[in-house]
Amino acid sequence: MSLITPDFGLVFWMVVIFGLVFFLLAKFGFPVITSAVKRRSDHIEASLKAAQEARESLEGFAEEQKKMLEETRQERNRILQEAAAAREQIIAQAKEDAAAQARAEMARAREEISAERENAVREIRNQVALISMEVAEKVVRRQLEDTPAQRELIDRMIDEVN
Amino acid sequence: MKVLKLILPLLLSLIVMPMRAEEGLDMQKYIFGHIGDSHEWHIATVNGHHVTIPLPCIVVEYGGVHFFLSNKMEANGYTLDADGKIVNVATGVRPLDLSITKNVLGLILDSLLLLLLILGAARWYRRHDPLKDKPTGLAALLEPVIVMLEQDVIKDAVGPEYRKFSPYLLTVFFFILINNLMGIFPVFPGGANITGNIAVTGVLAVFTFLMVNLFGNKHYYKDIIWPDVPAFLKVIPIMPIIEILGTLTKPFSLMIRLFANMLAGHIMLLSTIGVIFLTAKMGPVLNGSLSVVAALFGVFLDCLELLVAFIQAYVFTMLSAVFIGLAHQSPEPEHENATN
Numbered sequence: 001m002s003l004i005t006p007d008f009g010l011v012f013w014m015v016v017i018f019g020l021v022f023f024l025l026a027k028f029g030f031p032v033i034t035s036a037v038k039r040r041s042d043h044i045e046a047s048l049k050a051a052q053e054a055r056e057s058l059e060g061f062a063e064e065q066k067k068m069l070e071e072t073r074q075e076r077n078r079i080l081q082e083a084a085a086a087r088e089q090i091i092a093q094a095k096e097d098a099a100a101q102a103r104a105e106m107a108r109a110r111e112e113i114s115a116e117r118e119n120a121v122r123e124i125r126n127q128v129a130l131i132s133m134e135v136a137e138k139v140v141r142r143q144l145e146d147t148p149a150q151r152e153l154i155d156r157m158i159d160e161v162n
Numbered sequence: 163m164k165v166l167k168l169i170l171p172l173l174l175s176l177i178v179m180p181m182r183a184e185e186g187l188d189m190q191k192y193i194f195g196h197i198g199d200s201h202e203w204h205i206a207t208v209n210g211h212h213v214t215i216p217l218p219c220i221v222v223e224y225g226g227v228h229f230f231l232s233n234k235m236e237a238n239g240y241t242l243d244a245d246g247k248i249v250n251v252a253t254g255v256r257p258l259d260l261s262i263t264k265n266v267l268g269l270i271l272d273s274l275l276l277l278l279l280i281l282g283a284a285r286w287y288r289r290h291d292p293l294k295d296k297p298t299g300l301a302a303l304l305e306p307v308i309v310m311l312e313q314d315v316i317k318d319a320v321g322p323e324y325r326k327f328s329p330y331l332l333t334v335f336f337f338i339l340i341n342n343l344m345g346i347f348p349v350f351p352g353g354a355n356i357t358g359n360i361a362v363t364g365v366l367a368v369f370t371f372l373m374v375n376l377f378g379n380k381h382y383y384k385d386i387i388w389p390d391v392p393a394f395l396k397v398i399p400i401m402p403i404i405e406i407l408g409t410l411t412k413p414f415s416l417m418i419r420l421f422a423n424m425l426a427g428h429i430m431l432l433s434t435i436g437v438i439f440l441t442a443k444m445g446p447v448l449n450g451s452l453s454v455v456a457a458l459f460g461v462f463l464d465c466l467e468l469l470v471a472f473i474q475a476y477v478f479t480m481l482s483a484v485f486i487g488l489a490h491q492s493p494e495p496e497h498e499n500a501t502n
Contacts, residue, residue: 003198003425006361009259010199013266014365021273021337026329029280033308034328036287043293
């Protein structure tokens with residue numbers, strides 16, 4: 001069979017066989033493989049992108065976390081400072097209150113004491129007046145009537161004694 | 163030393179081997195018998211007895227179809243003429259011959275193997291989730307090749323519409339590759355010179371021609387019928403004729419390139435091995451030494467042919483992709499026209 005003249009039979013069978021192979025492979029073979037590979041490469045691409053995004057957002061989170069931590073620390077310091085100030089103030093207030101109360105207590109005691117003394121003095125004076133009158137009575141028994149003029153005199157004399 | 167140890171027994175055995183079988187080897191018959199098509203599949207000659215597989219002949223003549231095995235040819239009133247074609251003994255006319263010849267059987271077997279490989283790989287993707295599993299077996303074997311072809315060859319050459327054409331181009335690549343490789347394999351299912359046959363490469367080229375010219379865009383057809391050249395070249399239709407010839411020469415070059423490369427490879431290999439039998443009569447020393455040289459050179463040529471088998475499949479696919487891509491180019495910018 002000559003080399004460069006194609007045989008009709010072989011051409012016929014080649015068309016049939018290649019056509020059949022092409023049909024089968026183009027329908028059930030290569031598209032299945034290439035689409036699966038494409039799906040996978042798309043998936044990988046998407047995953048890489050997602051990972052990149054996740055990393056970026058993670059970095060953002062870390063930044064935010066740091067900021068929040070810093071804010072929290074400042075807040076804590078502020079609260080602590082405030083608490084310390086409040087404590088100082090409360091102690092000072094308490095001291096002041098205590099002092100004021102003590103002073104008031106003192107004043108009242110003093111007042112009571114002076115009132116008591118007054119009462120005592122008045123009592124003593126009355127007693128002295130009575131004793132004096134009894135003494136005077138004994139001294140000038142009968143002679144002396146208990147007249148208002150004499151009582152006034154005696155009072156004046158007692159006042160002078162005081 | 164190691165190499166010598168390997169060669170020495172071979173050398174000795176060749177010298178001792180009685181080279182009586184082939185007396186006066188007819189080199190031309192030997193080579194053309196191997197590279198040509200035939201109605202039987204010759205496997206080996208053992209002690210002068212030919213071991214062959216008879217192949218079915220299908221002959222259409224006078225409106226009737228005759229089936230018979232090639233070893234029953236004479237009984238059915240047909241014989242082979244000097245060119246190896248079937249002729250009617252009675253009339254001497256060559257009938258329409260649709261026989262399953264050696265090349266057709268080779269094509270069928272190689273195609274079955276190809277279908278087995280590719281559909282086997284495709285089955286893996288049907289049965290597994292490619293997002294979860296790593297390809298194994300056939301899929302792992304074929305995926306890198308398919309991805310390399312589709313992404314680096316087809317996508318680059320065809321352009322954005324490549325997905326429509328990649329099944330065809332991949333089919334062509336693997337079809338040529340498997341037939342090339344099976345052609346190198348020396349015994350039965352292999353050894354048929356399929357891709358070194360002009361009918362086979364011609365049909366492949368016609369398929370590429372159809373793929374290029376049936377799916378071209380408007381710009382492509384306009385460029386053929388009415389290209390952007392001075393009007394006098396179109397009134398006397400020189401340019402359209404050249405362009406139309408151009409569409410034909412592209413697949414023609416594909417056909418010749420694959421055919422000639424594979425044929426040449428087969429002839430080189432056969433000639434090299436033939437040296438062993440040609441020198442059989444020239445004495446044991448010359449025959450032995452040349453046999454070693456021929457065997458070593460044969461190993462080298464086989465390796466070369468493995469490379470060529472891949473390269474030719476690759477080139478056919480790549481050029482088909484380029485031609486398809488040329489039929490899908492978008493028009494050039496307008497200022498190009500202004501200069502004409």
